[in-house]
Structure formats: structure tokens, C-alpha cells
Amino acid sequence: MASAASWTSFLKSITSYNGDLASLTAPPFILSPVSLVEYSQYWAEHPNLLLAPNFISNNPKTQSDNDDDDNDDDDDYEADEDNIDVKKILAVTKWFIATLKSQYCSRNESMGSEKKPLNPFLGELFTGKWSSVSKDPKDSKDLGETILLSEQVSHHPPITAYAIINEKHNTTLQGYNRIKASIYTYTLSVKQFGHAILQYKNSNDSYLITLPGLHIEGLLAASPFVELDGKSYIQSSSGYLSAIEYSGRGYFSGKKNTFKAKIIKNNEAKINLKKKSPEKILYTIQGQWSEKSYISKYNSSAKKLFYDANLIKPEILSVKPIEAQHPLESRKAWLDVAEAIKSGDYDLIHNKKSKLENDQRELRKIEIENNTPWKNRWFTEIDLSGKELPALGQKSDPFTTLSTLANLSKNDVPSGTPIGDKEDDPNAHSKHWRLNIDAYKNESEITP
Numbered sequence: 001m002a003s004a005a006s007w008t009s010f011l012k013s014i015t016s017y018n019g020d021l022a023s024l025t026a027p028p029f030i031l032s033p034v035s036l037v038e039y040s041q042y043w044a045e046h047p048n049l050l051l052a053p054n055f056i057s058n059n060p061k062t063q064s065d066n067d068d069d070d071n072d073d074d075d076d077y078e079a080d081e082d083n084i085d086v087k088k089i090l091a092v093t094k095w096f097i098a099t100l101k102s103q104y105c106s107r108n109e110s111m112g113s114e115k116k117p118l119n120p121f122l123g124e125l126f127t128g129k130w131s132s133v134s135k136d137p138k139d140s141k142d143l144g145e146t147i148l149l150s151e152q153v154s155h156h157p158p159i160t161a162y163a164i165i166n167e168k169h170n171t172t173l174q175g176y177n178r179i180k181a182s183i184y185t186y187t188l189s190v191k192q193f194g195h196a197i198l199q200y201k202n203s204n205d206s207y208l209i210t211l212p213g214l215h216i217e218g219l220l221a222a223s224p225f226v227e228l229d230g231k232s233y234i235q236s237s238s239g240y241l242s243a244i245e246y247s248g249r250g251y252f253s254g255k256k257n258t259f260k261a262k263i264i265k266n267n268e269a270k271i272n273l274k275k276k277s278p279e280k281i282l283y284t285i286q287g288q289w290s291e292k293s294y295i296s297k298y299n300s301s302a303k304k305l306f307y308d309a310n311l312i313k314p315e316i317l318s319v320k321p322i323e324a325q326h327p328l329e330s331r332k333a334w335l336d337v338a339e340a341i342k343s344g345d346y347d348l349i350h351n352k353k354s355k356l357e358n359d360q361r362e363l364r365k366i367e368i369e370n371n372t373p374w375k376n377r378w379f380t381e382i383d384l385s386g387k388e389l390p391a392l393g394q395k396s397d398p399f400t401t402l403s404t405l406a407n408l409s410k411n412d413v414p415s416g417t418p419i420g421d422k423e424d425d426p427n428a429h430s431k432h433w434r435l436n437i438d439a440y441k442n443e444s445e446i447t448p
């Protein structure tokens with residue numbers, strides 16, 4: 001019953017929440033031994049879906065059609081769509097929907113509930129790779145190796161940047177995120193800042209991916225879980241938008257984790273706040289992102305299975321053994337704390353965590369004394385305000401064109417905020433984190 005008592009004091013502490021999640025002292029049973037820097041891996045636990053747009057061609061009998069056996073209803077919708085750009089945004093939408101179960105349900109599945117992750121230290125790294133063999137038995141393509149780079153690029157406020165790179169297919173996903181949490185009567189409400197950019201360099205296609213809002217329910221019952229809310233968008237450079245709306249139990253349907261995605265051509269309808277111009281919806285996809293979802297074509301009532309989240313198991317990232325890791329690598333750095341958490345010994349957790357945190361404070365002090373500020377390893381901050389040229393030698397950043405196409409703000413405001421929305425703070429800066437490709441290419445010390 002000791003844990004029940006400390007849960008009560010935890011609940012009391014969140015009523016006086018000051019905006020800093022790290023300052024909440026949660027009882028051991030709700031602590032996760034995993035650092036938030038690891039969460040970037042959830043973007044690619046289905047590498048075949050991430051890479052799928054590479055295999056979509058104009059040829060009516062495409063590779064993916066050939067791969068289908070008799071039981072081909074899970075991607076049959078591709079067969080009667082001949083616009084290649086529409087096919088591609090459907091494939092990207094499918095990959096994105098497939099990431100959600102990993103992103104938002106995996107702690108419940110592996111640890112029984114949502115948990116409080118370790119708060120990454122500045123410069124903390126996490127890297128690993130996915131092999132070239134697809135888990136999908138229908139997939140016989142050579143995917144090549146996909147690697148993950150994840151780095152804590154800021155500690156105050158916490159910001160994680162990541163890149164997922166497949167050299168064989170010239171495909172890169174990169175992004176960063178930060179959260180802002182508030183508490184309303186025992187519900188933790190979280191806004192995500194940041195975005196991801198997905199680039200298929202062989203075909204010159206790029207996509208902007210924005211991040212949904214979420215809230216944590218079940219706090220009173222001591223079994224927290226995530227519920228997504230609001231909207232998120234996928235904007236393609238080819239001029240198509242996938243607008244996804246989330247809701248929980250009992251809004252669109254009686255079911256949890258529901259969503260409704262609309263595929264729209266940009267010049268037919270922009271994200272318009274004031275007057276809703278009539279949208280010409282090409283496809284609608286609805287269902288549960290943690291279960292099954294169905295797709296229907298404009299003007300047709302016929303529904304086909306779009307994605308079944310329980311059909312193909314996620315492909316787990318392979319990470320070097322801890323003995324082979326660098327001291328900045330997450331699992332190595334947090335090893336003692338992680339073991340203390342697993343042992344459930346509050347004092348031990350506190351001691352090990354304090355040691356790591358004090359060492360970090362000491363490092364920051366030395367940096368100030370010596371005037372040698374911490375240097376990020378794989379990522380750089382760029383400024384898209386137009387006042388300065390974007391760094392990394394790029395004339396323009398895909399975010400500028402893609403956010404303009406979608407009518408989304410370019411500023412550091414909640415992800416997916418439309419231009420002119422009440423959340424679109426005109427005074428917010430336009431700095432965003434990008435992969436420093438040279439730093440990655442010249443990296444020899446810390447490899448996946």
C-alpha cells in the first residue's frame with residue numbers, strides 16, 4: 001500500500017504543477033527506465049511502410065501490385081487509383097498511421113501503463129538500426145539498412161532531434177520535438193511543438209508531418225494512458241494534403257483511438273479557418289489507429305481495409321550492447337538509474353539520478369567558466385524567419401514551401417497551427433532543428 005500512498009501525494013503535487021514535468025516526483029512504479037531520447041525510434045518500426053513510396057511507379061502493374069497474393073485487400077485501394085501522387089500520399093498516410101501505435105501505446109503494452117520517461121540530459125544520444133528484411137511476409141523487396149540518430153539538443157527546454165536514414169533508397173525522415181504540458185483537473189494536456197520532414201530523394205518528393213496534441217487520462221486510477229486529440233497534417237510537395245483528426249472514446253464512435261483522415265488537393269481547399277471553402281475530398285480514411293481503419297473513395301460508399309495495426313508486429317530497432325556504447329549513449333549513461341527503477345527502491349533511484357544530474361550541472365558550470373559552450377553533435381538549429389540565411393548551405397528549407405502550401409505557421413508554435421490561428425504567435429521565433437549531414441557522414445566514434 002506504500003505505492004498507493006505515494007500516488008496520492010503525486011496527485012496532490014500535480015495540482016500545483018508549475019509547467020516543469022521534470023520537477024514532479026512520481027512514485028517508482030510509474031517511472032520508466034527508458035529515456036525520452038529513445039522515443040524517436042517509434043517513427044520507423046515499420047520500415048517497409050516508410051520506404052513504400054519508393055516502390056510506387058506509374059506503371060499500372062507496379063511492384064506492389066505484383067506482390068499481392070489473393071488476400072490483397074490491405075492495399076487494394078492502390079489498384080484503382082492511377083494518380084501517382086495520390087498513391088504516394090496514401091502510402092505516406094498509411095505509414096504515419098502505423099507509427100501511432102508504437103508512439104502512443106507501446107508503454108502500455110510493455111509496462112502495463114503509460115509511464116514517466118527519463119528526462120534526457122544535454123547531448124544524450126541514441127542510435128541503432130533496422131535490418132533490410134521486412135517483417136511483412138508479402139514484402140520481398142530489398143529495403144537496405146535504415147538507421148536512427150537521436151540527440152537531446154536542448155535540456156532547458158527539453159528538445160529531442162532525430163533523423164532516420166536509408167541510404168539504399170535515398171530516404172530521410174528528420175524532425176524534432178518539444179512538449180508543453182498543462183494540467184486540468186487530473187488530466188495532463190500536452191501540446192507538441194516541432195515537425196518532421198520526410199524526403200524521398202530519388203523521386204524528389206517531400207512531406208511535412210505535423211504532430212498531434214494529446215492528453216493523459218487515467219491518472220486518478222493510477223493507470224495513465226495517452227489519448228490523441230486535435231489534428232495533424234501531412235503535406236506533400238506534389239500538392240496534396242492529408243488532414244487527420246483525432247478523438248477518443250465516444251466522439252466519432254464509441255471506440256478509443258479513433259481518427260478520420262481526408263486526402264485533399266491543395267488548390268481545391270486550403271486549411272481555412274474562417275470560411276470553409278467546399279473541400280473536394282479524394283479519399284476518407286476512418287477507424288482506430290490502434291486497430292483497423294478503412295478507406296473510401298470520394299463519391300463511393302464502398303469501404304476497404306486501409307490498415308490493421310495488429311497484423312504485422314513492429315520491427316524492433318537493434319541497438320549495440322551497453323558495453324560497446326559511448327558514455328553519451330542513453331542506455332549506458334542511464335544504466336544505474338534504470339536498474340534502480342527496476343528494483344523499485346526509491347532512495348536508490350534518487351541517489352543514482354542525483355549523481356547524473358549533479359555531474360551535468362558541474363559540466364555546464366565548467367563550460368561557462370571556460371567559455372566553451374556545449375556543441376550539438378548531429379543537429380543544427382536553423383532560422384527560417386528570413387532575417388538570416390538558413391544554415392547547412394541550403395537555399396531554402398522544405399518546411400518553408402510545405403508549410404506555405406498547407407497554410408500552416410512557420411513559427412515555433414504548436415505543431416500544425418494554421419496561419420492566423422489564435423495559437424499562431426507572431427512573436428514566436430522561426431528556428432527549427434535540422435540534421436547536419438556532414439556531421440553524420442564524418443561520424444566515426446558513435447555509430448549504430
Ligand code: CLR
Pocket residue numbers: 021026030039040042103104114115116117177179188190192216224226
Ligand atoms: C514524445 C515524442 C514521441 C511521442 C510521445 C509519446 C508519449 C509522450 C511523449 C511524446 C512526451 C512525454 C509524455 C509521453 C506520454 C507521457 C509523458 C507526454 C510526445 C509525460 C511526460 C509523463 C507524465 C507522467 C505520468 C504518466 C505520470 O514521438
